[in-house]
Amino acid sequence: MPDPMKIRANLVGDSTEVKVLMSHEMDTGLAKDSSGKVIPAWFIQKVTVLHNDQQVLYAQWGTAVSKNPFMSFKFKGGAKGDKVTITWVDNHNETRTDSAVVG
């Protein structure tokens, strides 16, 4: 079971600002370990964000995103108490979903 994400969601004016820190190695497949062997590529490919069942963000990531990705974005609307659910899927088909409440 992959590590949990840290999600912060706050209502600012008429939009909801979301900041999420994900725990993931994000190996590019280009680096080598100390014995000279290539470390295989292992990175998040898809990120989706739901606001109360409605999708507000869909992202396709590649190897350019660094280890332990931090993403900050905002969407119009939302109210205190709403649920924001974030899901990521990586190239090994591992996945992690976490939610937070808009504060």
Place this chain on the structure above:
Amino acid sequence: MPRKLRSIPGAAVALALAVITVTLPIVPVPAAAQESVEKAIEQYRQDLQGGNPAELWEARGEEIWNTPRGPKHASFKSCDLGLGPGIVKGAYAQLPRYFPDAGRVLDLESRLVWCMVSQQGFTHAEATKVTFGKGSRKRSDLEALTAYVVAQSDGTKMNVSLADPHVRDMYEIGEKMFFYRAGTHDFACATCHGSDGKRIRLQDLPNLTKKADAQRAYTSWPAYRVSQGEVRTFQWRLHDCLRQQRFPDLIYGSDASIALTTYLAARANGAAYAGPGMKR
């Protein structure tokens, strides 16, 4: 290696540099390179907008703290860090301290190991199998636990008590160690940390003989090391310092490491702890 210099004749510079770079690792500060590294770290901090990747370690550490494990199937809730069993809030600010049940002065990390051995039933070797992590394939539970515990002291004033004679002894040994020159390069801690304006390559060094610098430096560790993508603890910091001094390997949780930690922690007394920090 190209260097930016001002108003010194070329030949004299080349000769001087050749001498300096061969004999001394510590060089007068050309500001440009250091500033650009600091700017980059500051930009990274702004991009994270108050987040710190160390929070991922804190979350993992909190889970480990609360989960019963080991042959004795116990959690860390019975581990006393000095303020009572299981009490984590403010605990780091009063460590190291003397623990009668262990019969030793212990810092946070050695106390965690003690709890893992005595209360959870691990052997010392099992408990210290991975002290410093490397990536998600080689994780250190001790690093995660440390990150969690120190975060609960964020904002608490450093308050290492020297009333106990055992702690007093460790403090004085640590102080002697700080100024003791040894090893192939005749380095003491004070060689790098004993005057203003020193740096190693692109890293500014605090002058630990000055109270303000000593406070700022100690309260910024443990920290998330951006260049390594890992949370690094104070045991790691001392281990790496001794490596750079070309000293023998500093053993994790050894009396030597605890003595130095006691000295440096007590010198930071009065300052609010500000960790986990974030460093280059």
